[in-house]
Amino acid sequence: xxxxxxxxxxxxxxxxxxxxxxxxxxxxxxxxxxxxxxxxxxxxxxxxxxxxxxxxxxxxxxxxxxxxxxxxxxxxxxxxxxxxxxxxxxxxxxxxxxxxxxxxxxxxxxxxxxxxxxxxxxxxxx
Numbered sequence: 001x002x003x004x005x006x007x008x009x010x011x012x013x014x015x016x017x018x019x020x021x022x023x024x025x026x027x028x029x030x031x032x033x034x035x036x037x038x039x040x041x042x043x044x045x046x047x048x049x050x051x052x053x054x055x056x057x058x059x060x061x062x063x064x065x066x067x068x069x070x071x072x073x074x075x076x077x078x079x080x081x082x083x084x085x086x087x088x089x090x091x092x093x094x095x096x097x098x099x100x101x102x103x104x105x106x107x108x109x110x111x112x113x114x115x116x117x118x119x120x121x122x123x124x125x126x
Contacts, residue, residue, distance in 0.1 A: 002026040002115040004096045009120030014088055016124070020081040022096030022117060030054035033102035034072060034079040035113060038092035038122075045095070045110060049081060052102035059104050088126040093119040 008020040020036070028034075035050035049060045049070040058070050069082040079096060097113035099106075106112040 002028065002098045004098060004115055004117035006094065006096045006117040006120040009094060009122045011123045011125060012086055014086060014124055014126050016086055017082070017084045018086065018122060020083070020094055020096075020120060020122075022079040022081075024077045024079070024096075024098060028053050028077060028098065029100070031100075031102050033099040033107040033112060034070075035097045035099065035107060036070060036079075036081045037095045037097060037110065038090070039095070039119075040089075040092040043092075047108045047110075048094070050102070050107040051079065055102075057102065057104075059107065061108075083122070086122075086124045088124045090122065091124045092122060094122050095119045 003025045005023045032053040036048040037045050039045040051058045051070045067085045072079045096117040098115040099113040
């Protein structure tokens with residue numbers, strides 16, 4: 001069993017930055033995928049980024065490449081999402097997720113994850 005708690009959301013102006021954190025408790029196995037997803041009002045939850053817990057391999061949605069960076073601190077059992085140059089349309093609830101097997105394809109989908117945090121609100125004002 002894995003518990004995930006996100007933090008770091010808030011209100012930021014367009015072009016600004018935020019860093020989200022996801023603290024994991026429970027056992028994270030070496031090939032776990034740790035991902036970030038987001039869901040805007042009235043829209044489906046969408047993939048943002050994922051990282052292989054052991055190897056550090058990353059994959060990003062095209063819309064955030066070059067602006068967002070996912071990383072992990074194994075000692076702290078924490079995953080981060082550094083978000084730069086934020087846009088108003090990126091206003092959403094951001095969710096952290098953990099899945100049992102990292103794979104570039106599977107780890108882009110909601111179905112690739114078994115555990116989810118409660119989400120943290122990110123609001124980008126124009």
